[in-house]
Amino acid sequence: MTSILLVAERDGQGEISQSTLQAVAAAKSLSDSQVTVAIEGDAVKSGASLAVEKIVTLSPTDSGDAGIYDKATYDITSLISLINPDLVLFNKSDFGSVVGARLAFRSDYAFAADCIEISSTVTGLSVTRPVYGGSALAEFEIASTPAIVTLRAGAYETGTDTGSPIIEAFNSDGSVVGQGATTTDTVAEARDGVRLEDANFVVSGGRGLGGPEPFSLLNELADILGGAVGASRAACDAGWIDHSYQVGLTGKSVNPDVYIAVGISGASQHMSGCSSSRAIVAINKDGDSNIFKEARFGVVGDWEKVLPSFLATVRDLKA
Amino acid sequence: MTFRIVVLAKQVPDPETPPSQFKIDESTNSVFPPNGVPPVVNGFDLNAVEAALQLRDAGADVEITVLSAGSEFVMDAMKKPLAMGADRLVLIEDSSLGNIDSSGTVKILAAAIEKDGPYDLILGGRQASDWDQAHVTLGLAEVMGLPLVSLVQKLELNSDSVALQRVIPDGYQVIEAPIPVVLTVTNELGEPRYPNLRGIMQASRKKPEIFTLADLGFSSGDLAPKLELKKLYVPESNRQVELIEGEDEPDSGKQLALRLREEKLI
Ligand SMILES: Cc1cc2nc3c(=O)[nH]c(=O)nc-3n(C[C@H](O)[C@H](O)[C@H](O)COP(=O)(O)OP(=O)(O)OC[C@H]3O[C@@H](n4cnc5c(N)ncnc54)[C@H](O)[C@@H]3O)c2cc1C
Numbered sequence: 001m002t003s004i005l006l007v008a009e010r011d012g013q014g015e016i017s018q019s020t021l022q023a024v025a026a027a028k029s030l031s032d033s034q035v036t037v038a039i040e041g042d043a044v045k046s047g048a049s050l051a052v053e054k055i056v057t058l059s060p061t062d063s064g065d066a067g068i069y070d071k072a073t074y075d076i077t078s079l080i081s082l083i084n085p086d087l088v089l090f091n092k093s094d095f096g097s098v099v100g101a102r103l104a105f106r107s108d109y110a111f112a113a114d115c116i117e118i119s120s121t122v123t124g125l126s127v128t129r130p131v132y133g134g135s136a137l138a139e140f141e142i143a144s145t146p147a148i149v150t151l152r153a154g155a156y157e158t159g160t161d162t163g164s165p166i167i168e169a170f171n172s173d174g175s176v177v178g179q180g181a182t183t184t185d186t187v188a189e190a191r192d193g194v195r196l197e198d199a200n201f202v203v204s205g206g207r208g209l210g211g212p213e214p215f216s217l218l219n220e221l222a223d224i225l226g227g228a229v230g231a232s233r234a235a236c237d238a239g240w241i242d243h244s245y246q247v248g249l250t251g252k253s254v255n256p257d258v259y260i261a262v263g264i265s266g267a268s269q270h271m272s273g274c275s276s277s278r279a280i281v282a283i284n285k286d287g288d289s290n291i292f293k294e295a296r297f298g299v300v301g302d303w304e305k306v307l308p309s310f311l312a313t314v315r316d317l318k319a
Numbered sequence: 320m321t322f323r324i325v326v327l328a329k330q331v332p333d334p335e336t337p338p339s340q341f342k343i344d345e346s347t348n349s350v351f352p353p354n355g356v357p358p359v360v361n362g363f364d365l366n367a368v369e370a371a372l373q374l375r376d377a378g379a380d381v382e383i384t385v386l387s388a389g390s391e392f393v394m395d396a397m398k399k400p401l402a403m404g405a406d407r408l409v410l411i412e413d414s415s416l417g418n419i420d421s422s423g424t425v426k427i428l429a430a431a432i433e434k435d436g437p438y439d440l441i442l443g444g445r446q447a448s449d450w451d452q453a454h455v456t457l458g459l460a461e462v463m464g465l466p467l468v469s470l471v472q473k474l475e476l477n478s479d480s481v482a483l484q485r486v487i488p489d490g491y492q493v494i495e496a497p498i499p500v501v502l503t504v505t506n507e508l509g510e511p512r513y514p515n516l517r518g519i520m521q522a523s524r525k526k527p528e529i530f531t532l533a534d535l536g537f538s539s540g541d542l543a544p545k546l547e548l549k550k551l552y553v554p555e556s557n558r559q560v561e562l563i564e565g566e567d568e569p570d571s572g573k574q575l576a577l578r579l580r581e582e583k584l585i
Contacts, residue, residue, distance in 0.1 A: 105458030
């Protein structure tokens with residue numbers, strides 16, 4: 001039997017997130033799995049039919065702990081001692097990356113971040129994770145339990161199974177959990193239109209754009225197609241567009257139907273954030289650049305000449 | 320009083336190595352050092368060095384120590400933080416360090432920091448570009464029992480605390496943390512400065528201070544890995560690009576749009 005503690009996250013509406021549903025599918029793929037889901041706050045509607053054995057609710061975190069996650073680290077550490085799982089599964093989100101690593105090292109557990117595959121072996125678990133920015137894959141065997149694993153979004157498809165889990169509240173003993181850092185404010189940019197992460201169409205610009213102005217062309221294209229604009233890290237680091245538009249390993253993950261990369265060389269770290277797109281389209285003046293190894297369609301050419309006519313044709317098609 | 324900062328830095332293969340030069344030795348599950356491309360200090364660690372130097376620029380009396388654990392150090396690479404303006408370089412060098420995993424690295428770094436400390440601020444980069452785990456600095460905070468704030472893009476020193484901005488997907492959080500504290504720094508902080516000639520000269524005269532595992536009270540048996548690397552390989556890509564070639568570049572743009580429509584992609 002594989003006993004799994006899966007730490008759930010919510011989406012913008014407070015429901016169980018798509019990434020968590022994918023993690024449930026990953027957990028169910030292990031041999032003879034018994035899954036307990038831990039979730040902060042009250043159990044949600046979509047939880048009642050989740051294909052797991054049990055849901056444990058944790059009391060919510062206050063805003064002073066946002067991004068620090070002292071409380072979640074403490075609560076889930078306590079929960080692990082109580083239920084002794086073989087595997088603790090997180091999403092590779094901000095929350096999962098911090099809480100997973102903190103509690104693993106707090107208790108000297110094995111930790112594997114950003115995995116794309118987990119499987120049962122005779123002696124324990126095997127995980128596969130991209131390394132060297134996605135240039136290589138590494139397969140590890142983890143013999144000690146529990147193994148703390150974070151899972152990359154999109155690595156598994158959400159399942160269709162349903163279940164009727166028992167729902168319980170977990171009351172942590174409430175002793176000192178904090179280490180003194182406090183969040184006093186959150187400054188978030190409200191953005192119109194589709195979220196980059198949810199968009200079915202994304203057009204991203206890179207260093208090849210040469211400056212901030214061309215992003216207005218990209219914006220126009222995204223507007224016509226009801227999509228969103230993204231960027232490479234080079235474009236963000238240059239200050240042409242805010243870092244919150246960055247797609248990639250250390251930026252956002254997108255999975256649109258069409259991902260158009262303009263003036264982007266296709267470094268593995270960039271592709272890590274968009275390789276699950278249905279079709280990648282490249283506009284780049286260098287036919288040897290790596291982006292053409294990843295793209296389904298491409299034009300070798302200068303974006304200044306290619307993009308305006310592309311935009312005009314798209315506008316006509318949509319008119 | 321001098322404010323003591325330690326910056327964790329890792330030597331990594333240059334991530335800008337062209338993909339054609341990135342090769343894996345499958346018999347040893349390791350990356351072949353690319354021909355003629357020397358290793359570098361992990362980019363995000365240089366952002367952390369930059370963060371420390373900015374505190375000095377802002378008028379604080381700081382001593383900046385760069386600490387690294389590894390083997391086969393290349394001094395030209397490892398001295399870059401000194402050339403940027405850091406004061407000391409401490410290396411934990413041991414050939415067995417090639418075979419440990421991060422649970423061991425964290426224990427070694429913690430021991431070195433305890434021996435060389437106390438420190439007011441422990442900085443690391445947000446992740447290393449070789450194994451991309453983003454967890455050594457986080458783990459260090461836990462092992463040392465110190466507060467931790469990750470993904471810092473801005474920091475300011477107060478008398479007994481630090482004021483921080485932490486990057487989140489659509490903005491940032493404003494965080495106040497006590498000292499000592501462990502921070503990971505992200506590239507949003509700004510580009511690391513280029514060493515100037517004076518910095519390079521000073522760095523060339525400085526010798527790294529070396530700790531061995533024995534100095535830190537470890538034998539390699541204490542550091543058994545928890546994760547066993549079974550296989551390291553380059554994934555196969557079977558994508559085949561369809562290049563759209565019109566009469567000229569504007570025509571290619573037009574043809575591309577028509578082709579995407581034909582495929583019902585737009
Ligand atoms: C640990 C780590 C994490 C990283 N995380 C990310 C990440 O999350 N996201 C990310 O994007 N990067 C990331 N990077 C950086 C990544 O390795 C690349 O450096 C970056 O993606 C390059 O951006 P670029 O393609 O815009 O620039 P370049 O690589 O400089 O490419 C520019 C391209 O534009 C083309 N071009 C130039 N002029 C024109 C023109 N007029 N018309 C058409 N094409 C033109 C060129 O042919 C070239 O291919 C990371 C790196 C590391 C080490």
